[in-house]
Amino acid sequence: MGNKHVNAIVVGAGAGGGIVAKELSVAGLTVVLFERGKWATYDDTDTDELISQRTTVLGNAYGPDDLRHRRVIVNADGSTKIVLPSEGGYNNNAACVGSGTVSYGAMAWRFMQEDFKLKTTYGHVEGSTLEDWPFTYEELEPCYEKAEWEIGVSGDDTQNPFAPPRRKPHPMPPFSHNKEAKLLYDAARRLGYHPFPIPMLRNSVPYGGRPACIRMRTCVGFACPVNAKCGTHNTVIPTAIETGNCELRINSIVSEINVNDQGKITGVTYFDDKNRKQTQTADLVIVSASATETARLLLNSKSRFFPNGIGNENDWVGRNLQGHAYTGARGIFEEDIYDDLGPGASVAICDFSHHNPGIMGGGMLCNEFIRMPYLFTGVRPPGEPSWGKRHKEFQRINFKRVGQVQGPYQEIPSFNARVEVDPVVKDFWGIPVVRLSGFRHEKDIEGCKLMSEKAELWLKEAGAVYTWQNVGGGKGLSGGQHQAGTCRMGNDPKTSVTDKYGRVHAVPNLFVADGSLHVSNGGFNPALTIMALGYRVGGYIASEWTKGNRFK
Amino acid sequence: MTNQIKLNRRRFIALSVVGAGGMCLLSRCANSPLSRWRFLTEQESVLLDALVEQIIPTDEWPGARDAGVTNFIDKQLVGPYARYQETYRKGLSAIRETCKANYQKGFEELNWDEQTLFLKKMEAGKMAGPFWEKGLDRQLFGLIRNHSMQGFYGSPRHGGNKNNVSYKMLKLDYPVIIGQNRYKI
Structure with missing residues (x-):
């Protein structure tokens, strides 16, 4: 029995895809939303650090599993290594309904105005593909606002003089600081920095029919036991399903985008929850599978019309893979400063994001999330x-x-940091797997050094008696949970994969809506920006569709 | 009635042995079907006890041996860490053979400081001789170090951290009660 034709297929029910599915189904389009994982619950991890999304040594509670998935890493010397999802080199993103928005730390950052025009602000950086976004912060601002109000954000930007302009305040008041953050807040004021509470995709008060946060230790890396963390799984995806227009198909992995004999995209091939190969046809396909898996799907969709993969005429699919080089410092205090009040991170400064001589970009600095006993065994001077x-x-x-x-630290995009598909290694379903190669830009470490110095100074002022830096940005491949940049937007098809609405150049009915679109990745956790792009791409398609555009 | 119960009990025991043996075949272990270990041999478990105790020694708080870290490693070796079975088997054998050749006794019979020195040599990749393939020393040391920490500081559900010993030591709440975040000793 074949599947019924629908208007749109969305591949991946994460931060981007969940929102696109909701925007389209509310506008009246019929949608199939594919998710390779399942619905996740707190019981999948309980309080277990070793399978949480923070540590994963014994497996990823929120997927993907070690039995069916593989990736290939290319080392500096050209040798290759097969890695499992539970190993660091895999650069995993959660595979479940809501993806990372189930188990994330839930920081809700808007990128700054400068982040959308890095090339204009800093000029050309040698050896980099640095570029401006094809639109400004002001153009994305309404989408940020929609994400904040529909998904739910607690915060107060009036305390952050570096925050980009906004029309409406956050819908919920900010969180109070824990003990560590209070010390750091006062110290930052003494140093002349501008501390403020981190905006969070978590309920500080009841919101959206869900309760307020209870400040558990098991927050980042875990699903929320009381459903106070706001993700796409408990907001827009249920809304999409309630319209009656959206079918969520879980445990289903999309292997290829199908092309007919006129070179037109007709739908996707996928393996269903019983591993049977199936076809789903649609007028439109929107890929929101994360920067690595979106690139993989496009590259795996080869045909005589697209011999190098869809959207890859100019070899840009999979390029510019970015994550974040985490950098900072640690300090030992004379008394207990950690009160175990979740989620831990609560105070931040943006004094070192932009306009610091000698470095490009920068990033925000904040105190760390809850400590986990095993992770702490690696924290030593x-x-x-x-x-x-x-x-x-x-x-x-x-x-x-x-x-x-x-x-x-906002990484400098590099053409050689890339996602390919491996010519040999395949996953459980026989789909060629992701192959990761290349390095961060060599100048990243300069910015990381500056941020680490400032972090150390801040800890000393707060009373740390012994401090040390942990400088990120060394030679290595980036990506991780903040992976971005592999199908970047642009006005010039020769140096980008999609247009400014996420539509793949020269393919009228194929869109991308996830971190892959990022031209650069900001000095912030990217979740809210991925959500805003979901609203932008989904909103654009819905409004065009309503006007009668069928993307043919 | 009594006969039936007896029969059932006998059959149950027979089935249990078959069951345990089956598990043993799957995990390619070298010990008897009634061993308390899943992958390790009795001899290996004694050696591993001594090794993990070096990584997290007993002081005023119990160490890795008493926290069941060997049990944790054994359990993972027939689960997520099945990929490390060969390294453990070869590496533990190399340690045993090296000690036999150099000290005429087992690693677990060396005094504390001799054991520490031995491990430091492994950590630095300085083991030589016919028992050590290139890189095996550092590789095994790395596994034992990380797996000991996981077994001691991770959740008790995986077979280590007996009686939540590390959570008590770190004054962490356990079990976590939703809405409450304090551990009282």
Whole structure:
């Protein structure tokens, strides 16, 4: 029995795809929303650090699983290595309904105005593909606002003088600071910095029919036990399903975008929850599968019309893979400064995001999320042993005395940091897997050094008696949960994959709506920007469709 | 009636043995079907106890041995860490053979400081001789270090952190009660 033809297929029910599915189904389009994972719950992790999205050594509670998935990493010397989703090199994003928005730390940042015009602000950077976005912050602002009000954000930008202009305040008041953040807040004021509460996609008060946050320790890396964390799984995806126009198909992995003998896109091939190969036809396809998996799907969709994969005429699909180089410092205090009040991170400064001489971009700095016992075994000053009696003593004495400040440095895009598909290795379904290669830009480390110095200074002012830096941005491949940039937007088809509405150049009915679109990745956690792009792409398609445009 | 119960009990025991043996075949383990270990041999478990105790020693709080870290590693070796079975088997054998050749006794019989030195040598990749393939020393050390930390500081549901010992040591709430975040000793 074949599947009924629909207006639109959305591949991936994460931050971008969930929103596109809702925008389209509310506008009256029939939609099939594909998700390779399942519905996730708190019980999938319980309080278990070793399978949480933060550590994953014994597997990813929120997917994907080690049994069916693989990726290939190309090392500096050209040798390759097969990695599993539970290993760091895989650069995993959660595979479940809502994807990362189920288990994220839920920071709700708007990128700054400068982040949309890095090339204009900083000029050409040698060895980089740095470019301006094809639109300004002002053009995306209404989409940010929609994300904040429909998904739900707590915050107060009036305390952040560097915040970009906004028309409406956040819908919920900000969170109060925990003990560590209070110390850092006061210290930042003394240093002349401008501290403020981090905007969060979490309910500080009841909102959207869900309760307020109870400040659990198991927050980042875990689903919320009381449903106070706001993701697409508990907001827009249920709304989409309630319209009656959207069917969510879980445990279904899309393997290829189908092209007919006129070169037109007709739908997708996928493996259903019983691993049977199926076809779904549609007028439109929107790919929202994350920067690595979206690129993989486009590259795996080869035909005589698209011999190198769809959208890849100029070899830009999979290029410019970016994540964030996390950089900062740690400090030991004389007394307990950690009160275990979740989610931990609550105070931030934007004083080092833009306009700091000598570096490009920068990023926000904030205090760290909740400490996890196993992760903390790797938190030691240089020269401290990594095992033995002294290691155990350090763990016991300093678990609640180490303060941490860090931030995501905005990486300089590099053409050689890329996603390809491996010519040999295949996954459980026989689909060629992602192959990751290349390096961060060599100048990233300069920005990371500056941010780490400032973080160390901040900790010292807060009372840390012994401090050390952990400088990110070294030679290595980026990506991770903040992966972005592999199908970037642009006005010139020769140097980008999609137009400014996420439509793949020269393919009228194929769109991308996730972090792949980012031209650059901001000095902030990217979730809210991916959501805003979901509203932009989904909103554009819905309004054009209503006007009668069928994208033929 | 009594006969029936007896029969059933006998049959149950027989089935249990078959069951345990089956698990053993699957995990390619070398010990008897009634061993308490899933992958490790009895001899390997004694050696591993001594190794993990070096990584997290007993002080005023229990160490890795008493926290069941060997049990954690054994359990993972027939689960998510099945890919490390070969490294453990070869590496533990290399440690045993090296100690036999150099000290005429087992690693677990060396004194504390000798054991520490031995591990430091492994960590630095300085093991030589016929028992050590290139890189095996550092590789095995890395696994034992990380897996000990996971077994001691991770959730008890995986077979280590017996009686939540590390959570108590770190003054963390356990079990986590929703809406409450304090551990009282």
